[in-house]
Amino acid sequence: MDKKELWLNIANYHFDNLVPTQLWDEIAVKFGGQNPFTKAFATKLSRKLNWGKHFALKAIYEYKKFVYLGVISDFSVTPSKVVDQVWHEHLLFSSGYRKFCKEIIQYDFDHNPELVSVGSQTEAFQSQYFQTIELYKKEFGFEPPPEIWDVTKFKGKIENVKKPMKKHNDSVYSDNYVGTDSLITMFSSAEISDVKFGGGEFGGGGGSGSWDVSGSDSSDGNSGDSSESGSSCSSSCGGGGD
Template structure:
């Protein structure tokens, strides 16, 4: 039986996070806080629900992607919704979020656990997890942890290509300036 055929999945699929009368929805807040499009935030919420299904049914500890973890962290701030409605009525069990203790052993444990989560996702949902939300374990644990969250009001953010273009333009301007000064 596929995950999407289970009662748990139907409860998860029907569940809307947060108060029904909120003017600023959970999805809108998730998008704003992460600088995501509304579509990407909706997809991350869908994947968060799949992660929750796996947490309950995979038969092993699971580890979320960073995007899924962002949805989970935000959901935890809706504490009444999370603990009074989501866990008892939808999951029908508590789902605690525990941080890593750090170090090589923990990194290896979470790396392996995440790889197993991806394999279980594919086995239970019958498809490969979307790579833009669920990157491979190497990316999740070796590349992405180097990322930092920035407030764009405080910094100028350029892609690597844009930065190279700016540096090339500055270099050409300096060459032109030196050439002009020499003549």
């Protein structure tokens, strides 16, 4: 599997394996249109984290990009606070998350929270975060949206950006992803503007934020508090959240 195939697998993943098959028809009727399972997951995020539905969909799509970066990088990547919150919620569906790792990305994308805050480790995570942003810009060809990526779990500024930690030798990292060609060079101009690459709506593969579910938050922005600072996490991808 090369970079382009990996990204299309992730972009077209609709979180259907989070829902028991006997509930598929009910979810499809309740949320309607394209990607009802992604919309269901966005609604869970919206209610739990006090996010608007549009913001939740956008956060999910940025999480997909983070997962892509975590697989193709040769160093441990670190998410923003918002992306980390989406990751946490995905992990709660343990069976579905295992299937996602095995079948969609074919990679063990682990998340290991930091037990005790250690200054040197926090500095390493800070450096990894900035390196992750740089890799994002290289692969996708544009700046990450600040409302999703600008808030971190770290206090203060980085004086010196250190070299990020390499992945463990026993990781499932594939040489297929090593190279100078960025993802953006593998798509035509038409494809780059398509949702499957990063334009248009935010659900991935044609997702839409225009659904309405009784009792769900109908606002378009992020009404939750994403400014909290706290401990970090460490994994094959690096850390950034509780």
